[in-house]
Amino acid sequence: MAQLIYSAIMSLDGYTADADGNFAWSMPDEEIHAFINDLERDVGTYLMGRRIYEVMSVWETMDTRNEPQVIQDYARIWQGADKVVYSTSLDTVATPRTRLERQFAPEAVQELKSTSDRNISIGGPTLAAHALKAGLVDECQLFINPVTVGGGLRFLPDGLEAQLELLEERRFGNGVVYLRYRAL
Numbered sequence: 058m059a060q061l062i063y064s065a066i067m068s069l070d071g072y073t074a075d076a077d078g079n080f081a082w083s084m085p086d087e088e089i090h091a092f093i094n095d096l097e098r099d100v101g102t103y104l105m106g107r108r109i110y111e112v113m114s115v116w117e118t119m120d121t122r123n124e125p126q127v128i129q130d131y132a133r134i135w136q137g138a139d140k141v142v143y144s145t146s147l148d149t150v151a152t153p154r155t156r157l158e159r160q161f162a163p164e165a166v167q168e169l170k171s172t173s174d175r176n177i178s179i180g181g182p183t184l185a186a187h188a189l190k191a192g193l194v195d196e197c198q199l200f201i202n203p204v205t206v207g208g209g210l211r212f213l214p215d216g217l218e219a220q221l222e223l224l225e226e227r228r229f230g231n232g233v234v235y236l237r238y239r240a241l
Contacts, residue, residue: 059173064198067212075206090127101175107144109181163191186214203232
């Protein structure tokens with residue numbers, strides 16, 4: 058059975074994007090990017106909302122030949138996985154191995170977990186909130202940046218009560234801290 062993993066880069070005050078939707082402060086350096094690549098090698102399916110899909114779909118067509126190895130590696134990881142985009146506003150998806158769903162259905166995600174042999178990543182805090190509240194998330198992976206943004210899109214939804222067990226922690230050279238938790 059696959060694990061459903063919620064992973065995101067966030068500010069010290071708990072946001073994945075600021076009040077204007079900006080997340081430029083969260084761009085990983087080469088050390089963190091290589092670490093993220095290693096985490097995502099076992100991802101067989103990405104679940105995401107429209108906004109994160111629009112940001113991430115560049116990995117399908119970006120010319121990475123002159124980019125650093127970590128960028129080339131991530132492009133291969135991304136292209137090798139299936140994607141499910143949840144959106145009521147998109148008419149269609151334009152990337153290979155991608156299907157469009159109109160609404161998040163916890164039962165369908167549980168079935169995907171039960172039948173997948175590779176992990177499933179859920180991206181974007183709005184979509185992840187549905188999975189967290191449904192008790193579907195097995196792990197949370199947080200990359201905490203040493204910045205505060207004062208407001209915006211929260212990593213965890215308001216009203217969520219959960220018990221977590223710390224499984225791993227790591228500090229990177231630029232001050233980012235990685236924390237990996239299992240949901241109990």
